[in-house]
Amino acid sequence: xxxxTQLGSHVSVSEGALVLLRCNYSSSVPPYLFWYVQYPNQGxxxxxxxxxxxxxxxxxxxxxxxxKKSETSFHLTKPSAHMSDAxxxxxxxxxxxxKTIFGAGTRLFVKA
Amino acid sequence: xxAVSQTPKYLVTQMGNDKSIKxxxxxxxxxxxxxxxxxxxxxxxxxxxxxxxLIINETVPNRFSPKSPDKAHLNLHINSxxxxxxxxxxxxxxxxxxxxxxxAFFGQGTRLTVV
Numbered sequence: 001x002x003x004x005t006q007l008g009s010h011v012s013v014s015e016g017a018l019v020l021l022r023c024n025y026s027s028s029v030p031p032y033l034f035w036y037v038q039y040p041n042q043g044x045x046x047x048x049x050x051x052x053x054x055x056x057x058x059x060x061x062x063x064x065x066x067x068k069k070s071e072t073s074f075h076l077t078k079p080s081a082h083m084s085d086a087x088x089x090x091x092x093x094x095x096x097x098x099k100t101i102f103g104a105g106t107r108l109f110v111k112a
Numbered sequence: 113x114x115a116v117s118q119t120p121k122y123l124v125t126q127m128g129n130d131k132s133i134k135x136x137x138x139x140x141x142x143x144x145x146x147x148x149x150x151x152x153x154x155x156x157x158x159x160x161x162x163x164x165x166l167i168i169n170e171t172v173p174n175r176f177s178p179k180s181p182d183k184a185h186l187n188l189h190i191n192s193x194x195x196x197x198x199x200x201x202x203x204x205x206x207x208x209x210x211x212x213x214x215x216a217f218f219g220q221g222t223r224l225t226v227v
Contacts, residue, residue: 043204044218046217088153102154
């Protein structure tokens with residue numbers, strides 16, 4: 001069965017500090033992986049996606065993620081946090097079926 | 113232009129009532145979805161439609177009935193509303209649901225509160 005685990009329901013960083021949001025997945029077939037961001041009272045917006053090819057994926061707003069098959073991980077990073085990055089972040093996977101499975105989400109807090 | 117739009121944005125209703133949420137996408141996508149987000153932000157798929165045909169029904173109570181009059185619309189009707197139905201409901205669409213790398217585009221959500 002496919003699953004997504006996000007480590008840490010809440011992450012707090014200072015403005016300008018490194019952001020690291022962790023995501024591990026379980027899949028019996030090669031997965032396609034996504035990171036979405038949800039701002040308060042909004043829908044989800046795609047940050048980046050991994051399909052095939054380069055394992056380091058760059059997304060919007062300076063975020064990037066690295067697919068590591070050996071570790072079954074797809075962690076999201078940003079070198080320098082900005083106040084506007086405060087939001088809920090969801091890791092998700094799709095294995096070719098008609099549904100995307102989401103992790104439980106990680107709330108990112110950014111301190112001034 | 114809003115890609116995936118749902119109405120209403122907020123819905124407050126009493127237990128036992130019947131209500132509908134409408135969703136429309138103007139992206140020309142083949143696949144549409146309903147997701148439920150609970151108070152802990154957990155997102156769970158409810159239904160998936162591809163070209164107006166039901167593909168996935170994730171053991172949702174039959175009080176929930178989706179209807180897709182055409183591939184641009186997927187409405188959600190809920191009968192006999194219960195307190196536990198209170199949540200945010202998201203409509204989404206993707207170009208081709210069975211294709212691996214296709215991402216979903218989400219509506220703004222409908223916050224349903226049952227009192």
